[in-house]
Amino acid sequence: MKTAKPTRWVKSTYSSGDGGQCVEWAPEHAAATGEYLVRDSKAPDGPRLTLTGEAFAGLVRFARRAIV
Template identity: 40%
Template sequence: MSVLPRNVPASTDLHDVHWLRSSYSTGANNCVETARPGSGPSAGLLAVRDSKNPAGPALLFSPESWAGFTTALR
């Protein structure tokens, strides 16, 4: 079994993804954005990046891990 990547150094390396920002985000760019890569080694994972630094790194989570994290925040 191969180890899945956990981050990408530059979120711009994730091609053909559509980044989404929470509707609760203000215009101040103080939120995170998420995307679902459809191909490559990160396919099926959820990418998360800082909206203040869109060319910066992105963290990669399994959908189950992200759901557990957001549930714990509530």
Template identity: 50%
Template sequence: MNAEQPIQLRWFKSSYSGGEGGECVEVAADRAAIQVRDSKERGGAQLAFARDAWAGFVADVGRVRSN
């Protein structure tokens, strides 16, 4: 039996997260998707977004922030 080894994700905290321990979002990329989790609940649920959906989201956020 050839079981796949789980991928070790490298998580990055959002540059917009405050240093006071408030709302913090972390993201990590794997082969198929962008993973998102709450940095205060690292063992909890995480969301997975298709790479193209994530790219569209980030682009839209950038446009909103620049207005």
């Protein structure tokens, strides 16, 4: 099953400001479907990850630890 293309992507607050680590996610898509889509903002037409809510929460926890 192909997932519909989200209309809005939001840059993660954990992305670096120097253009090296730019991660985006689609919050409205997550709210509507329960699928958490994540992509590299430098390659918007490239691959994206489809995560469960639990996996997405784990990714956020990892990002928080990596910033400290």
